[in-house]
Amino acid sequence: MSQRLRLGVNIDHVATIRNARGGDHPDPVRAAEIVAAVGGDGITAHLREDRRHIRDADLRRIQAATDLPLNLEMAATEEMLAIALAHQPHAACIVPEKREERTTEGGLDAAGLHNQLAPIVTRLSDAGIRVSLFIEASERQLEAAQRLGAPVVEFHTGEYAHAGLDGDAEREARELDRIARMSALARQLGIEPHAGHGLTYENVKPIAAIAELAELNIGHYLVGEAVFVGLEAAVRRMRDLMDEARP
Ligand SMILES: CC(=O)[C@@H](O)[C@H](O)COP(=O)(O)O
Ligand SMILES: NCC(=O)COP(=O)(O)O
Numbered sequence: 428m429s430q431r432l433r434l435g436v437n438i439d440h441v442a443t444i445r446n447a448r449g450g451d452h453p454d455p456v457r458a459a460e461i462v463a464a465v466g467g468d469g470i471t472a473h474l475r476e477d478r479r480h481i482r483d484a485d486l487r488r489i490q491a492a493t494d495l496p497l498n499l500e501m502a503a504t505e506e507m508l509a510i511a512l513a514h515q516p517h518a519a520c521i522v523p524e525k526r527e528e529r530t531t532e533g534g535l536d537a538a539g540l541h542n543q544l545a546p547i548v549t550r551l552s553d554a555g556i557r558v559s560l561f562i563e564a565s566e567r568q569l570e571a572a573q574r575l576g577a578p579v580v581e582f583h584t585g586e587y588a589h590a591g592l593d594g595d596a597e598r599e600a601r602e603l604d605r606i607a608r609m610s611a612l613a614r615q616l617g618i619e620p621h622a623g624h625g626l627t628y629e630n631v632k633p634i635a636a637i638a639e640l641a642e643l644n645i646g647h648y649l650v651g652e653a654v655f656v657g658l659e660a661a662v663r664r665m666r667d668l669m670d671e672a673r674p
Contacts, residue, residue: 432635432669433468435498436662437623437646438489442480444650455481456488458650461658463493466666469517471623471644473500474510477526486514498644500561503540503547512554519551520559520581520644530647531624534563534583538571548575559621564609573616580613581621581644582606584634588625603633610639628652628668635672643669 438458445453459470470489472481490497496517501507502524511519521544523535537544537560544560551558559579562568563586572580587602606622613620622634623644635643645665652661 430641432640432673433642434662434666434669435469435471435621435623435642435644436462436467436649437471437473437500437644438462438650439471439473439480440647440650442482442485446480455485456492458653458658459489459493459495462662463495465659465662467495467662468642469496469498469644471498471500471520471646473522473531474507476502476504476506476524483510486510486516490514490516498559503535503544508547508550511551511556515554516556518557518559518579520561520579521547522561531561531583532585534568535561536568537562537575537577538567541571541575544575548577552576564606566609566612569609569612569616569618572618577618579619579621581623581642582609583624584622584626585624587634588627588630591630599630606634607637607639610637614639628664631665631668632672635669638673 438455441453441455441458462470474481498518498520499511499516500520500522501511503521521535522531548558557579558577559581560572560577561581561583564582587599590599590602610620619641620639621642622640626643626645627648649661649665
């Protein structure tokens with residue numbers, strides 16, 4: 428199986444820079460427009476409970492500004508569920524969230540949280556929103572996603588990315604192998620696998636080469652690169668690397 432790998436661009440950290448000064452600039456909506464113009468396949472935005480980057484009002488503005496599918500990352504709370512139902516994004520990716528964390532540190536415990544997640548998955552699905560679960564690449568979590576009826580999972584690639592940054596080639600290869608095996612298992616279970624977190628020009632190609640993966644979501648690195656080369660060039664370069672890995 429090999430299909431064109433979609434690139435979803437996470438624009439959260441454009442909002443992080445905006446919020447640093449409390450004004451309107453830089454506007455994540457402008458980032459979404461650029462992603463659309465340059466051929467990105469989707470916009471990902473994580474409305475954190477503490478609103479440290481994306482804010483409620485950004486969601487409608489992003490949706491109004493572009494026809495690209497919006498993948499709303501959200502914690503499994505009643506508040507976020509109500510927001511998702513009101514905004515009707517193309518997809519909702521349920522992520523674990525801790526107020527004090529610097530970023531999303533690990534995957535959602537879909538197995539341990541079955542009873543909390545089940546009604547949320549059902550209500551999102553009933554509203555026509557494609558549910559994704561941001562999980563570690565493990566059999567236990569994949570089987571839990573299947574029991575919950577999630578059509579999509581996104582594998583957290585943070586451990587893979589950290590191993591590379593640590594220069595630990597053995598751990599990096601182990602993590603890559605785990606993501607590849609779980610991507611194949613996801614397809615066997617009828618689930619569409621995506622991946623993301625901490626992906627960069629340096630580490631994206633081995634992940635992009637996993638034929639079963641349908642989509643990568645990449646944000647922080649692209650926004651960082653955009654400071655130097657512009658968002659358009661950064662997205663184009665990432666797209667090229669993905670295409671080189673999966674011709
Ligand atoms: C869930 C996830 O990985 C993304 O939302 C992304 O990393 C940007 O958000 P944070 O940096 O706030 O985790
Ligand atoms: N779900 C992962 C995501 O949207 C982007 O993560 P990152 O590239 O900002 O680490």
